[in-house]
Amino acid sequence: MTAAFAIPPCPGPVPDALPLAADAPWLAPLAGYSDLPFRLLCRRYGAAVCVTEMVSAKGLVYGSPGTGDLLRSLPEDQPLVVQLFGAEASFLGRAAALLRDAGYGWFDLNMGCSVHKVVKQGAGAAMLRDPENALDAARALIAAAGPGRVGFKLRLGFDESHRVCNDLALRLQDLGAGWITLHPRTARQGFGGVADHEAVAELVRTLSIPVIASGDLFSARDGIACIRATGAHTVMYARGALQNPAIFRDHAELLAGREPAPADPARLAALIARHMALLRRFASPEHPDAAVWKMRSVVPRYVKHLPGAKALRLALCRCHSWDDVHAALTQALGPLPADIEE
Template structure:
């Protein structure tokens, strides 16, 4: 399964951001593996039409995984049966989502509190996927400590998962502080299945550092790719040649217009403006004069005017500074989590 796990650069699932349009943009910029955002097992079983949209992907996105979340082994395996019909390249189970709406329902990172349940979920899921389709599990360190981390990882491995995506923060840490990459090394040393390291990669230098420090098999980029799809090419250039091209501010403005065009083709002009807005802050981060541009773009619903604002914005030609994450993670679009 080298096509998934051997030195690959994955785009993280980001609810509200990594839809089919943005995944394809990232793919064209060098992302090796992409994933759907989390899809509710219950909603799949009830055939919720909004959920169906989340399962859509294009052939050109391959290899692509569909990610499921839920709180019960039977329902998750029923959901996986449904997902299998879409023929993704792998299926991932979410055991890391920290947000209240999900954990209060005992899904996502709440599962990390219950080792027996993890065992049941993976074992039942594997009875559906078998050797036909790889099964991965995306985890955090634990609920509030790393006490059970190695036990959890060993169970996931022994019950048949093909790989583990690991974001080394506990649920209670949410997105605070720095993720603890030493724990990625520890998990890697203690498992035979591939480990995809995730957490706080915002530059090509970070990516190289994660590979070198942790010896993980592949890496996954999340927030660092929002409004910054070039990061995948930059990482590849840096890993190969120790250098990469800087992306200049006008390139970013051009990309917003291209991105808008692509969304519009799928959902029409009005909805496209709504959907692109949440990316604009990231695309224009660090550009002088950008807050005025953002304000204007946020106020108009008219596509022509929206594009005019962008075209009239003449940013100075300079490379934007590398992204650094603040204390708050970008917010997922609530509607996308309403599907349970």
């Protein structure tokens, strides 16, 4: 059983267990963002586990272009969970078997993505409309990966009239799921409204396996409050990490009873310099400009609370090289550290 391309081997070593505790926050799978440089940046600030961007099971089996790039990793990028998406049990099982052969040890199946191009394939949150197929897919994935080695990312249901989360999670637990991650909104809500963290607490009371909470965790204070209110084993930071990759450090500080250091220009300069160094280090030889474009898109999230953020965003839009980016950042934030640790 081989894919049409060589799956990058997992650099390992793969741990025998994943940390699932209040002091071990996870980085969520973020399509277009949680690439290797961003994962390493978040790990630098304390992310205990990182999840890859969504990998198409069918794309992996057929060797679709770009699929291998999503799996690029390093030994220091562990523990790493590979998130798969797809609605067909046969492809999910084959994809997991291929990844296991390549050394990967931990997996997640996305049953929560509400993006139209995923839902129209019957994948992501669309799987919540057909729980029996979702269970068939889970059964194939767990059979290939091993009991306890697969987690499932859920929403409450596809819409308010079909809240299937608790029943489906119980059945997934019975099949051998290792953990459940819940974004407590329906697919119809997208990111609208307010995340229902009481639903997370209810799921915690329902299951005997770990529950990871997600949704509206924009700061470490949100994450700590969510754990304390729901009993979730840990949290998965998504949009909060996009705005502040140091959210994991802040999480640790709050747990220890200390006040996190403010994100002043000097600290932001260090964070941005680290991200820039990582993007340059792992830039694709075939597409060297792509890393510059990525930098132009991520920096405005980091600095939006600072005076002059709009001017920096406009300056970055005119950048076409690393020298341009460095000059724009230096003008806005002051000198960037030259000997920054990646």
